[in-house]
Amino acid sequence: MTEIYWFRSDLRINDNPALQLHCGVDRLLCVFFWPRDIPWCNLKGLGRQRERFLIESLEALRAQLAELGQKLLVFRETPAQVLPSLVDEYKVTRIGVARSPGSYERLEEKAVAARVSVPLVVHEGNTLFSEKALQSTKLSLKQFTPFRRSVEPLQASNPAGVAVMPPPPRGLNALPLPAARVRPDPSFGARGGAKAGEARLKVWMHREGAVTSYKETRNQLDGLFYSSFLSPWLANGSLAVSKLAWELDQFEKLHGANDSTRHFYSELLWREFFYRREVEDSSSLFRAKGTARERKLVTFDPRGFARWCAGATDYPLVNALMHQLVESGWMSNRGRQIAASCLVNEMNVDWRFGAAFFEQHLLDYDAASNYGNWQYIAGVGADPRGGRHFDLVKQTRQFDPEGEFTQRWEGYCPKQPEHIVDAADWPLESS
Numbered sequence: 203m204t205e206i207y208w209f210r211s212d213l214r215i216n217d218n219p220a221l222q223l224h225c226g227v228d229r230l231l232c233v234f235f236w237p238r239d240i241p242w243c244n245l246k247g248l249g250r251q252r253e254r255f256l257i258e259s260l261e262a263l264r265a266q267l268a269e270l271g272q273k274l275l276v277f278r279e280t281p282a283q284v285l286p287s288l289v290d291e292y293k294v295t296r297i298g299v300a301r302s303p304g305s306y307e308r309l310e311e312k313a314v315a316a317r318v319s320v321p322l323v324v325h326e327g328n329t330l331f332s333e334k335a336l337q338s339t340k341l342s343l344k345q346f347t348p349f350r351r352s353v354e355p356l357q358a359s360n361p362a363g364v365a366v367m368p369p370p371p372r373g374l375n376a377l378p379l380p381a382a383r384v385r386p387d388p389s390f391g392a393r394g395g396a397k398a399g400e401a402r403l404k405v406w407m408h409r410e411g412a413v414t415s416y417k418e419t420r421n422q423l424d425g426l427f428y429s430s431f432l433s434p435w436l437a438n439g440s441l442a443v444s445k446l447a448w449e450l451d452q453f454e455k456l457h458g459a460n461d462s463t464r465h466f467y468s469e470l471l472w473r474e475f476f477y478r479r480e481v482e483d484s485s486s487l488f489r490a491k492g493t494a495r496e497r498k499l500v501t502f503d504p505r506g507f508a509r510w511c512a513g514a515t516d517y518p519l520v521n522a523l524m525h526q527l528v529e530s531g532w533m534s535n536r537g538r539q540i541a542a543s544c545l546v547n548e549m550n551v552d553w554r555f556g557a558a559f560f561e562q563h564l565l566d567y568d569a570a571s572n573y574g575n576w577q578y579i580a581g582v583g584a585d586p587r588g589g590r591h592f593d594l595v596k597q598t599r600q601f602d603p604e605g606e607f608t609q610r611w612e613g614y615c616p617k618q619p620e621h622i623v624d625a626a627d628w629p630l631e632s633s
Contacts (some may be wrong), residue, residue, distance in 0.1 A: 204229040204371055206290050208281065208299040209274070210307070211309065211568065212439035213259045215266050219362040220300035220315045220325035230254030230368045231292060232267060233275045234260060235284070249380050249563035251531030254382035254441045255394045259440050261379060262395025270367040282313035289318050296320055300439075303480040304569035305488065328439050330447060330474045343482055345584055349475045350468065358447035365624035387530035389424065392434055399435030403446065406430050407453055412540040417462040421536040423523075423607045425565065428629035429534065430466070433566035436473070443470060476574035479584055487573045490552055500552045509604055510545050511559055514615055518605075519598045522613030529611075531565040536601060542579040543592040620629045 207224045207233060215221065224230055237256075239247045247258065264274045277284050277566060297312070315322045335356050342348035348582050386392060392402070407413045409562055412427040424429035435441035447470060454463055480487055491497035509515050513524035523537040533541065538560070545556040557576040561567050574583060581589025602608055 204231065204313065206231045206233060206285065206288060206294050206297040208285075208297060209234045209263070210439075211437070212300045213263045214390070214440050214442065215263070215270070215365050216396070217361040217442035217445045218300075218365060218439075220298060220327075221321075222362055222365050223325060224296070225365055226369055227368055229292075229371045230272070231275070231294065231371055231374070232272060232287070233277065233284070233595045234263075234275065235281050236278050238280065239592045246546055247562075249528065249531065250382075250384045251529075252386050252563055252565055252567065253389065254386070255392065255434060255531060255565045256438065257382045258394030258398075259381050259438050259629050260327065260394075261427045262397060262440070264379075265374070266396065267367070270338075271369050272367045275374065275376050276379060280313070281310050282317050285314050286317045286319075289320055291583050294320055297322045299323070300324060300325045303327070303477055305485045307569075308484075321376070327477070328443055328472055329477055330443050332358050332359050332393055335359070336478075340385040340480075343475070343479055343584070346472065346475050349478070351362045351469050353471065353474070353625055358451075359444040361442060361448050367626070389526070390530040390565075392431060392532075392533040394438070394440065395436075396435070396440045399432065399441035401443075403430075403432060403441065403449060407449060408431070411457070412569050413450070413453065414457070414460055414462050417465040420465075421534070421601065423534050423537055423601055424526075424610075428552075431532075434531075437566040437568045437571075443473065446470065452553070473571055476570040479574055480570035487569070488554065489576070490554060490582070492577045492580070493584060494582040498580070498582065500546075501550050502550045502555070503549070504550045507545075507551050507555055509618060510541075510549060510551070510556070513611075513613065514618065515544065515549075516617055517544055517548070517594050518608045518613035518615075519594065519602055520613070521615060522602075522608040522611035525613065527560075527563050531563055533564070536597075538575065539579065539590065539593055540594065540601075542576055543590060544594060546580050546589075547591045548594070553582070554576070 205224050205227045207221055207230055210218060212218055237248065243591060260274070260276060267274050288294060297318065297320060299322070311322065311324055331353060339356065342352050364374055392398070406427060412428055413430070419428035432441060432446060436443055436446070450463065450467060485494055510524065513521035515521055520541050523533055523541045524581050529535045545551050546553050548565045553576050557573050561574055564572065577583025579590045608614060
């Protein structure tokens, strides 16, 4: 009996319950499909750092699979183009995949299910709580606070442990992955792969104990330990959120809990909230008005949006943040709020263009958290306050009072002239 396991946003072998459900067969074919470009907003594909991190994560997964006698096939074509032929060629009896948030991802699943002659089983994804556990609660998804109260009594899922892999079908030839176009930026040298994610978790939480001061430092703009920096590995599934919650629980049992450790756990709940909201919101997560009743009046000034993307606005701190994002693939949580507020409130640009630019570059991009957070800023999501408008002068004084961050990331630039339509753009009067 041969089955296919389709890796998506779960690029790990251990603590992967969906993968384990397909390891009790004679042979297993492991595949991954390169992320598709989103035509309307992401014409350039993945940003260089996000692409580099993905390549490293896939190389690490391949290495782990090779240690167990397995292989990973990576395809540029769509799943619906490739999987039917693999099913026929290797006489596959079942395909498994873990759920990944996003409406395109669900469309991929439907397209595959319609074209293959065997069952496509979509398992639970990289979540904190199982579906069975959530059924025992009066789950509220209208806002975060009632959601948090409904799930706080629950115990996070236990890590799934080590997978025992069956061999691949005979005759498989895995093509080499493309070479990364860049190296990690020195300011954020995160490498892809499960081992790198687990090493970061060990250093940040256990060796440095930085989780005990997380609440006080999390709004800083840069540094090695102000944040966990674990979200890139969580986003592509190199690290299981259940593993992270378990490690936090062990830390608290040994060292005691405090406001910071509890606040860090609340951030995991925010991630879970956005994941569950995405299931309910579906395609409205990507609509201009989101879940709001009325669409906000916005504009799209290509020149203004281009200046924001390039870090060439009249706001030095925002410029620095955008330069940091493109060069390193990272921006702090506070920085993301500041940059998003600038685009939405100062430049009055449709929030979805900013969300798409973040999607292109962020190492820790996932659809639910990225688009959910942008909806919060724009006031079209599950938020009773109706958006967030940050005072950029106040934010600069508070988080970069000496201008060191802005200077380091070259945020100061000449003030741009107002965009004025030239008279030549108008038709001449008839004489």
